[in-house]
Amino acid sequence: MVERRFQLYDTTLRDGTQQEGMVLTVEEKLAVARQLDAYGVGFIEGGWPGAVPRDTEFFRRARTELNLRSAQLAAFGATRRVGSLVSVDPQVRALLDAETPVVTLVAKSHPRHVDLALRTTLAENLAMIGSTVRHLVQAGRRVFLDAEHYFDGYRINREYALEVVRIAADAGAETVVLCDTNGGSLPDEIEAVVADTLAATGVPLGIHCHDDTGCAVANSLAAVAAGADHVQGTAHGYGERCGNANLFTVAANLVLKRGIEVVPVEKLRQAGAIGRAVADLTGVPAHPAAPYVGSSAFAHKAGLHASALRIDPDLYQHTDPALVGNEMRTLVSDLGGRSSIELKARALGYPVAAGSDAVARTAARVKELEHRGYAFESADASFELLLREELGGKPELPFEVGSWRVSVDQLPEGQVRTEAGVRLYVGGVPLIASGEGNGPVNALDGALHRALEPFFPQLAGLELVDYRVRVLTGETGSAAATRVLISYRYGDRRWGAVGVDENTVTASWRALLDAFYYVLLTEPTGERQAAEPAVAAAS
């Protein structure tokens, strides 16, 4: 077997979307693909073109909109239909039309599935595999074969399972991926079957595991120990039933514990941030206790541990959290937060001193606000306002709020009208404006623009591009809170602001206010106009 580069293959966008509660738009799939590329996976399986319209659309848009740096895109699909010609098979055609460098074919390797699900003979199944692989290879594709139910099939009919591997490789498949489709296997079984298959066929092998016995990660490692050099998984272990092998965990284990550099170490250092970004995009949060990237993964509570950690962190952690973009937290004190606040402040251009009081105060406030449901990771504007307050004292606000209101009315004719009104004060002079929109956030944003732009023309460049709402049930320990995150574009920059309240509309209002204050405090081009508001306000 020729030495080759280890293949880390991500199937978040195909198998991962089988996860209960996950429905991704094409836009979101493209954004997730960019994150996976940044993480350094070798292959990104985008979906099943021809079978799922959204996936066909994904591959069409990927051609122009997705500029992958290191990963190759793979289209997933089945072998040709029973008793048909591969050259006229519409599904195989759709795989070619996806125009990806890689095609991953799924094929049966379990006699019972060939019989009951495919309803054909064992020989025809082999012919389907051979002809489809050959057709795709001749069309210039790299072909991987996912041998479905391989381990269950192997137990029933070893010879047939091996024949599937041989046929696919003979036809030109560059890797045959052994799939524990039902996820019921344990590591020793996986290791034995992979070792035997490799010895009997000499074909480069991959592994695809599910977590139904809680062993997906260990099963993947067992396959690698037995000689597989291609591992499939999904971000955060997303997937049907108990999920797929968690790619973040598998990759960190391989790099840090086995010395197999499946992703570059400098990219592994971004795992935490990439994991959070993917979870934000899919709307399905990672488990806090997830190894390496989970928010609790390096959080210590025990008194025994906390005191030992003060002596030497390595006494109670198995690896340096910085290697996977995470950090140690001590749950009883706020010591954990300061260094990250310090780093963040410097990244934003504030030259804070190490261990400064302002940093300590900011850390304490962030901690308190996060306890109430705030999240600052995607809300630079809100964070920077807070930091500036602690660094330079409460600033003179460019405007003040009197009152605001929003109403949504469905008229008897059916259409819905959303109106907002704000009453603000600039230099003590009242300003009243109203706005309409396709929802409360939009209408309030419009009213703020109308009221303030005459005095602060720099606000004309402030454009609301997106918002997200998260209901935090019981997470904060008190009554349900709502977190609203609003993204704005201002010039070349995109940033967000966050608000929390039990009332969704009030939470939105807080985030909107932060965004407007942020522009006025950091882009004070309009201050001269603001100096004489009384005249303009009279209009």
Place this chain on the structure above:
Amino acid sequence: MVERRFQLYDTTLRDGTQQEGMVLTVEEKLAVARQLDAYGVGFIEGGWPGAVPRDTEFFRRARTELNLRSAQLAAFGATRRVGSLVSVDPQVRALLDAETPVVTLVAKSHPRHVDLALRTTLAENLAMIGSTVRHLVQAGRRVFLDAEHYFDGYRINREYALEVVRIAADAGAETVVLCDTNGGSLPDEIEAVVADTLAATGVPLGIHCHDDTGCAVANSLAAVAAGADHVQGTAHGYGERCGNANLFTVAANLVLKRGIEVVPVEKLRQAGAIGRAVADLTGVPAHPAAPYVGSSAFAHKAGLHASALRIDPDLYQHTDPALVGNEMRTLVSDLGGRSSIELKARALGYPVAAGSDAVARTAARVKELEHRGYAFESADASFELLLREELGGKPELPFEVGSWRVSVDQLPEGQVRTEAGVRLYVGGVPLIASGEGNGPVNALDGALHRALEPFFPQLAGLELVDYRVRVLTGETGSAAATRVLISYRYGDRRWGAVGVDENTVTASWRALLDAFYYVLLTEPTGERQAAEPAVAAAS
């Protein structure tokens, strides 16, 4: 080594409570212990008497209030202090005062920890272990020894690690539990170290794993394969950082995959219910994707799978969910197509024929709606309304909507008031009602209840428990849509309804309407009252 019964040892109430966000009262600890006993674990570690006042209290109350049927209670604590007499050690005294049949002692087996954390010599550490174990055994206790950091210690100084095991056993410890305290080990390492330790000492061994590499379950199984016959874990894998080995997963694997009956099979059949009860008591939910007992553990979405499941469920599940008190579910999604719709319809009690037109029409509508942003997986009410329409034609609606409105006002004094109003028609007669709430969804729900309950008393049982908002950015180039999913409790059942619109409030209104229609169409107990709405509506 004498043949002995396999020991399944639960530490939910001690190590499990290190879980971020978990704080249990004595009452709750007692209730969790009863559930664990019902599950059939052999030992329940209740806490650390003497060190944690709440745990001292737990053991005091356990003597009279906890009538365990099969499990034995264990008290956890440390060996005597450095350079002191065990007979006068207050902490050892507290262990005896707990009056449990079992005492589990934690001891250092890693030279660096003896040096840095314990600040004593290697010899004194051995003396502490020997004298404390002997003292407790002489007092009539069964003693287990938890050898902390055993695997990391073994790597640095194998001889010392083995000596800890021998000293403990010589002093009378019946099992020495090798702990992967930092959770950084992988299965092959665990297996090798356990096998070597067993060969070198002949002492009965246990295993205690943490999930920092995502391998806690596999590590536990590897230790059992190497000869350990005592496994420690926690319910749902609760615990510090990434958690402990999930006892439910380990036990199900051992019983169903290894034929080691660590819990009786008839008790394993209650795992699902026991898992839910424990999660309710601790307030920390199990991961939906948790193996065997998770709510998604046997949930299927893929079309490929759904069509095969119709033929034979065993084709796509690794074990019978009934064996672990769980059940198969089919999720409705555009990935699944007709087969999953058919399965779902049957699960809801609609005897649809295979390949029926109604199923095809429902599948087409689901697909079209999902393209517009709907998601039916967690919205059984909305799906069932759709299915009923396709099966039986558009039903006579119990009420019709004239108009509705919501207003949110922040008054100058700062407080925010949310009001909603609805104008409905029951039998052509108008009904007007208003409601207040902590947000638009709440206020509209209140107004609907107020308007309708006098005519449909069965709505009194309908309780809004949760809602989720998802903004779907830029799909198919149109304006952003918002998906609102509202969860309701009605009697024993929980189900959801979904609405989509560019306006968040309108999307919420659609989901609310579905929920109310659903109850009225499927629980027609109030139809008699509904037959004469005109009179009541006049009020």
